[in-house]
Amino acid sequence: MSTQVRTERIGDVLAIFIDNPPVNAGSLAVRQGVLEAIETLSSVPSLVAGVLIGAGNTFIAGSDLREFGQPLERPELPAVIAAIETCEKPVVAALHGAALGGGFELALGCDARVGSQNLVVGLPEVTLGMIPGAGGTQRLPRLIGIPAAIEWVCSGKRVPASGALKVGVLDAIADGDLLECAVRFAANMGGKRRLRDMPVTEADTAEIAAAEAAALRQGKGRPQVAAAIEAVKFSATLPVDDALTKERAVFTELRMSNDAFALRHLFFSEREALKHPELRGVDPAEISLVAVIGAGTMGSGIAIAALDGGFRVVLVERDAQALNRGTERIKGHYEAQVSKGKLAKAEADKRTAALESSLEWAVLGQADLVIEAVFEDLAVKQEVFTQVDHFAKPGAILASNTSYLDVDAIAASTSRPADVIGLHFFSPANVMKLVEVVRGRSSSKRAIATGVAVAKRLRKMPVLTGNAFGFIGNRIYAAYRYQCELMLEDGAYPNQIDSALEKFGFAMGPFGVADMSGLDIAWRMRQARAHLRDPEARYVSIPDRLCDMGRLGRKSGAGYYAYETGGRKSVDQVVHQLIDEARSQKGLAAQTLKDEDIVERVLLSMVNEAAHLLSEGVTTRASDVDVVLANGYGFPRWQGGPVFWARRVGLDALNEKMSRLKQVVGPAFKAADLSALLAD
Template identity: 60%
Template sequence: MDQMTQVHMERDGEVAVIVIDNPPINAGSAAVRSGLLSAIGQFKEDAVLTAAVIIGAGKAFVAGSDLREFGLPLAEPQLPSVIAAIEACGKPVVAALHGAALGGGFELALGCDARVASADLVVGLPEVTLGIIPGAGGTQRLPRLVGIARAIRMICSGERVDSEAALSLGLVDQIASGDLRAAAIAYARRLQGTKSRLSERAVPAVDEAGVAAAIAAARRAGGRNPAVQAAIDAVRSAAVLAFDQALSEEREVFQQLRLSAQARALRHLFFAEREAARPLADAAAVTGAVQRVAVIGAGTMGCGIAISALDAGCDVRLLEQQAEALERGTARIQDYYASRVAAGKLKAVEAAAREARLQPTLDWSLLAEADLVIEAVFEDLAVKQAVFRRIDGLARPGAVLASNTSYLDLDAIAAATRRPQDVLGLHFFSPAQVMRLLEIVRGAQTSPQVLATGLALAQRMKKQPVVTGSAFGFVGNRIYSAYRRQCEFMIEEGALPQQVDAALEAFGFAMGPFAVADLSGLDIAWRMRQAQAGQRDLQARYVDIPDLLCDAGRLGRKTGAGYYAYENSDGKTHRRSDPQVEALILAASAAKGMLRRSLGDEEIVRRALLSMVNEASLLLAEGVAQRASDVDVVLVNGYGFPRLQGGPVFWARERGEPALTAGLDELVGLSGPGFVRCELRHVLNQEG
């Protein structure tokens, strides 16, 4: 579409109505910017026109810039030039805002003389979450409306503000009670030709204590994101620099950050997450309606799934076999909602409404009422098959039958029913009510409608879905297992758990693999290894250190000892390295005749990440992962891979084929028999 079709000007008497029409979200592309600049020029030169309204066609005002431009030289005109033309035109311009006005769209609105909103509006400046800062005056105009402290909080967190909050903060001047276009035109007429530039307003008096608190909170939440400090500096400059100087410095920092490795990684994830959530071509069937959900199992995971369904507006039957287990699960859900109310995260009336939709029961015949049944029972194939045989005899025809299995063969579970086409995997991550990732596992016979229903439910639950094929561990657990196995190789060769964890935490992981193992419990993986012992390749390299720890009763935090020793003080659990673990590891290496050597942090990180890349490429070759970018979505959202590093596939592509090939050559030699080397083309294919 050219600029004439993306932006056009209409007339309502003496008021120009400039319409942005760039579906689906009116992204601020080069053509939109050019069209706006041309329309503002026409408006300025037309003596009959006394005011203008800028409005978006379709479902949004401008829901952001076109991020695909940000890795390239930006085409002219750039957004600051458009806003400068609005300020310089000498006649008032009103922004009519509906749907979303985000990023550059909100900066465009702030460059206007007034803002009229519809009730469905959300506004915000999410640039920092993409590794950049607002680059068209957002860090300068917003503080003039809300003050330095509030602007830091909004910009550094990427907070989205609804219409009522926007009105109370002064971000909009009016909420339209009827037709938005008519209300904005009427508001423009009331301005009687008077400009009201935010650039000419003074910044409210600075509350130093409030600013300090906002900065501290932003730094805590922002972690290693360099855009956080850059945004803090830019916002603070609004109070001490002349507007034009501060605006120029903001743009310079924006231009530097948008080309940074962190910004590239975050843009990659932005598109990858949206692609993963898009239904596959053959899943575009009409989805089944899901209102009544039955959750089987009232343990931690089952309760988390039940909460997710309640929060999504579903009616939930929570089933158990034993009254005591059901009572514990019900209390867990009630305690969760009570804590949300106490923390001010949820209104008491809404919490009560959600709890009212919960029906705890021991009566399995109620499965007949459910649109979707999901089991969250013990991770054992025989147990799950028994549960599904029972579900099959009770659930209504057409109901979706879902398993929360995290490792097991979905097709083997589906085979326990007479309707494998209705079975799919919904692999939630713990705690299910908090974690965004949801692996949607497609069995060999899962119907397109059932798959589409799973995707729609994920969206309703505000989860990040990724569709996978059915294979042991699916995408996430299989890659994480390869990563953990390589880390175990390294402690057998010469590293210690605390060194491996420290190196990977320095890379950006929230926790290293051995601290994670202690947190989740070493016995979980131990049981899995025992179950698979008969299938293990006896020639493959096998590290028995985790088994030795479990044999010694060191099962992780819950027993006070695992790879680390744990102490409780000040109401917190503290971990420390344990000489007993070091002695056990040294003895294990000696028992295999291994001469231990020193491993540097760079080698630790390189080998750990290469193991992920290798396994990801194998999964792509097998068709378990649908696209390479899905791997990054899974590892970042479910396994603590640092977001600023983009995921293992992004990391691999940044390094290039020669370095990866050399790294895999090393990995093959160090990993020994049983290591299957991938073909790198699967992860390096930029379309995958």
């Protein structure tokens, strides 16, 4: 018997324990062990049934993803499920914690499923660039129908035990000890109940078409989404064995696709980003009350995120009207959540009851964590932190939501810089997953650990970064935007650049984003940093000229694009003329830039900046760059991130491409050493 699977006889039932900590991943050893246990169940006449259960805190939280980038070793999961189905004795899956991916497919291959109250089930393979490959697209529709199966499979959603019981995925929820309940259930089954033998419930073609359209829209039309839909539909049109064979063939092909490698890279990178060896053994501060200073859009969003995380929140403002607007914005958010059926009214009432609003700085003395979310100006933030320092209690953690300012300069306005960190949320703060946790020169490990712990409680993705202009994300985004501005001078127009990058996978191109956020924001930053500009660097004045003309983006009705009253944008020849004039004044001839040239220049600029960040110690893990770009800046997940792209290109080819980029950008381009960035 495999060391990762053990058995125990309980009366006439064989309990089969999967014991592969920490999450009982479905490894080769697990598959071998389960297969051997099923053979034992079949060969011992006195045994009447089997129960498959996970040791520890979970059933099987998915397969070992590291296997998917390599040739799969036998026995593969379909063979294990086939052994369960051909075994003459019933096998019950006892599910607790998580039964995901291959774990859920294994459970669907059993004759019945008994779950615990804390169970979640799901098929996340599509979110990893594949489709389920062990019958998930065939057995699930036999329980819940084709439209629902399309939604489950294509979204990768996790369904709690109550929801799984309601639609028949679970046969029972244990009312006591899970193993005892499952053993009792198995002993009384009296025979096999194979899902593969069940017919698929007929569904209205319009209902199927609606589910298909919704899945394709949500999944950005990626190949694995379309393939998953077709596989689910096979369940109603093909003999089950033919459908299973087709499903496996598609899975085998897709698991080696670029999407799958990229998404697996992000899967592991995001888990690595949560590991902080330097904080091991450091206890974060106990946080009960969070004070948020600033009731604007960002401050309100942070307050909602904190309320959703179960904290009590006090929203602090100097201006009564601004405070009222912020408070109403928060209450309106929860009213909308209730009206849309996303939150129970009782829970919404509980969260709004945990909110307090105040014009008095003295309330900061009650807070365990103070988060400043005011105007992005160093002097303003320093003034705020001077007040915070006066009123906050000893030991409170003080955090700035700055996007790019010097956290050390902010901390210097207090008498306790060790308690000061940056917590850079992304807008809308209650939606976006990323939080950059910025460690200043004097930030204590306790303060940093608290920032990480709070972000996790808010269900965010915390990424540690050093204190440098723009931290990780905005530093790379600045290089990205600059490269796109250079391409305006070199021969492209905003709509071509935006279109090329949107085809690559960005939700919006940089000029559309600039118009949405307001061109004056970057304009003010350029003005504030003008004295730091390298005199040898190419400076693109086109954005400044647009601002001088009052073209500040959507809010002014014009920016890089023209905007109608309803917000619809259109290409504006005035902008094209301005760009042509700017080129002419510099004596530049317009070049022909292909879409692939545009994308490559953007990626190269990101990679070069990422390498600088790594060499400067702003980030200590190259993969954190991809986590930041994918979770905060709309980098398409199926492209993996700039570091993933660079590693696929390879060092020699990358250096050659970077040399060509240097010739285009000019003498101020500082090529980084890419070798460390590309090291796995």
